[in-house]
Amino acid sequence: MELRPATPADRPAIRDVARRSLQASYSLGPQAINSAIEEWYDEDRLEATLADEERLLLVAEKAGQVVGFSESVISADNTGTLLWLHVDPAHRGEGIASSLFDATYDHLQERGATHLHGRVLADNVEGNAFYEAHGFENTGTESVEIDGRTYVENLYSESEQWGREPVETDDGRTVYVDHDNHERGSIAPFHVVYADEGGDERYGYFCSNCNTLANAMDSMGRIECDTCGNVRKPLRWDAAYL
Known part of the structure; x- marks a missing residue:
């Protein structure tokens, strides 16, 4: 498996992985998922993300196929935030998520990040367990409304608190x-x-x-x-x- 920064040629594969990951992990209807993909991963948005020096988009590739990706951002106060970590459901259980997480963390630290946050919807059992297994603590929640329904998003932070x-x-x-x-x-x-x-x-x-x-x-x-x-x-x- 190769972990590398995403390129413009990866955009169709990123959308495909995101769609299948959302379908497998979240209780969102098809219409809401389609809207989310168009909002977050259309051509213009991905192009802007790839060009933004504050953002990091890494992909995991196996046998020439993109099977996962992470999207993160580093802010002016040197906080790194893992926005999304998606793995193709057909390749889960192979350690891809942990490898992407570690690579993302290393890249953010190289860019000056001194602390890492993450977030995941509460109904994504695997996602919440993933953060907890990596030593993160639930530090709060945020309510988000998608397609007319309200969801709870859990916020995670490294165990060491900044205060x-x-x-x-x-x-x-x-x-x-x-x-x-x-x-x-x-x-x-x-x-x-x-x-x-x-x-x-x-x-x-x-x-x-x-x-x-x-x-x-x-x-x-x-x-x-x-x-x-x-x-x-x-x-x-x-x-x-x-």
């Missing part, structure tokens, strides 16, 4: 960035920010791409950083995606 870092707002107030609790952004994760060190009152979010506070969230759950354009998409998918 909360005090930062000062523009008006001189001290708030606390939780480096172990974050939500996915279009460029890099948004860390949850608390108004108090104990984490009893949520203040807003911290954009890890440009290290600035991003407070605004609309009623649909959308967050956008005014400084760099990093966006947390709404929790609900509207009819345009389905």
